[in-house]
Amino acid sequence: MADATLPIAAPEALTRPRPAVRIVPIRGLPIVAAVIGGLAVALAGNWLWALDFYHVVGGGLWTGVDLFVGLVVGPILGRLSVPARVEFSTRFMPKMLLIMPTLVTMTLASGWQLARHLGDLGVAYPGHWWLTASFIVVGVMAVIALGILEPANLAVLFELRKPNPDGQLVGRLMHRFVYTAGVTGVMQIATLVIMTRIATW
Amino acid sequence: MLVASMALVVAGGIYVSAQLPKPPELVPAAVLLAGAVLLLAAAVAGLARQAVFAWERFRQVGGWALCAYVVVAGMLEYVFVADGARGPLLTVISLMLLVFAVDVPCLLGFSVARYQEQPPAADR
Numbered sequence: 001m002a003d004a005t006l007p008i009a010a011p012e013a014l015t016r017p018r019p020a021v022r023i024v025p026i027r028g029l030p031i032v033a034a035v036i037g038g039l040a041v042a043l044a045g046n047w048l049w050a051l052d053f054y055h056v057v058g059g060g061l062w063t064g065v066d067l068f069v070g071l072v073v074g075p076i077l078g079r080l081s082v083p084a085r086v087e088f089s090t091r092f093m094p095k096m097l098l099i100m101p102t103l104v105t106m107t108l109a110s111g112w113q114l115a116r117h118l119g120d121l122g123v124a125y126p127g128h129w130w131l132t133a134s135f136i137v138v139g140v141m142a143v144i145a146l147g148i149l150e151p152a153n154l155a156v157l158f159e160l161r162k163p164n165p166d167g168q169l170v171g172r173l174m175h176r177f178v179y180t181a182g183v184t185g186v187m188q189i190a191t192l193v194i195m196t197r198i199a200t201w
Numbered sequence: 202m203l204v205a206s207m208a209l210v211v212a213g214g215i216y217v218s219a220q221l222p223k224p225p226e227l228v229p230a231a232v233l234l235a236g237a238v239l240l241l242a243a244a245v246a247g248l249a250r251q252a253v254f255a256w257e258r259f260r261q262v263g264g265w266a267l268c269a270y271v272v273v274a275g276m277l278e279y280v281f282v283a284d285g286a287r288g289p290l291l292t293v294i295s296l297m298l299l300v301f302a303v304d305v306p307c308l309l310g311f312s313v314a315r316y317q318e319q320p321p322a323a324d325r
Contacts (some may be wrong), residue, residue, distance in 0.1 A: 038270065040279075043276070044283075080286060105273050109276050109277060112218075113283075113284075121221060121222050132215070132218075135214075139212065142211055143208050148204070150305075151309055155316055156312050158313045169316060
């Protein structure tokens, strides 16, 4: 007699083979070390070109990556199947774990020195408000990135390493990226406005 | 609490930076720093009271994160020292960076460890 009850199939995302999740991409570490080392040399030497390079490249990539991921990759990811989302995230998120803090460190450290080098720090108020506004914008982004997004990023990666990851938990954590995307998007556009204003004083 | 502590440190940093290169008024920054320290202490105390917690994972994640953020805080400290910050200003900035460098690793370690399997009762 056939069994009248059918076994309940586990969600496909949790049963099909998943790529091994490496939290920190080891091959990226020498690149990060080289970038930070170069930054230290640039700060020590206080060379205008080097500081400008680090600030423009770091800031441009930080803003570009944030906006691209928030406005393009995020919505596409939301429409993919769960297995596709998992596969993408397990490859994408570890790289972001290295890339974003490196870009932020590059941008902030060189930016302060650049402002001092060019005399921007000495601009009196009310013009100085443009600089203060940039500090506030960066501060908001830092709290969101370090306080909300990076913890979620790490927690998701560790959860995906488990034999039976909690899909609801992963979904809940990933939602942080959705509801902070608007705030960080506005902050990044504000950064573009402020930086181009300061550069053309 | 850790996020709030970080936010207070960031606010203090913004307040000080907005006044440089003139000698900044440090009292408001010191108040923000004190608030950040209190929140960090409360968070650590609350965490220490957890009888059942994935401490091994917390130490693993927090430890490596601490290494990374010591480097970040160190670079920012170097920038301010190279710019001539001294005395009370340097003290306040250094303490802010120290709180920041502890806040983030604790937050990362906790965020991961809270969802990990608890260790067996015999190992607690």
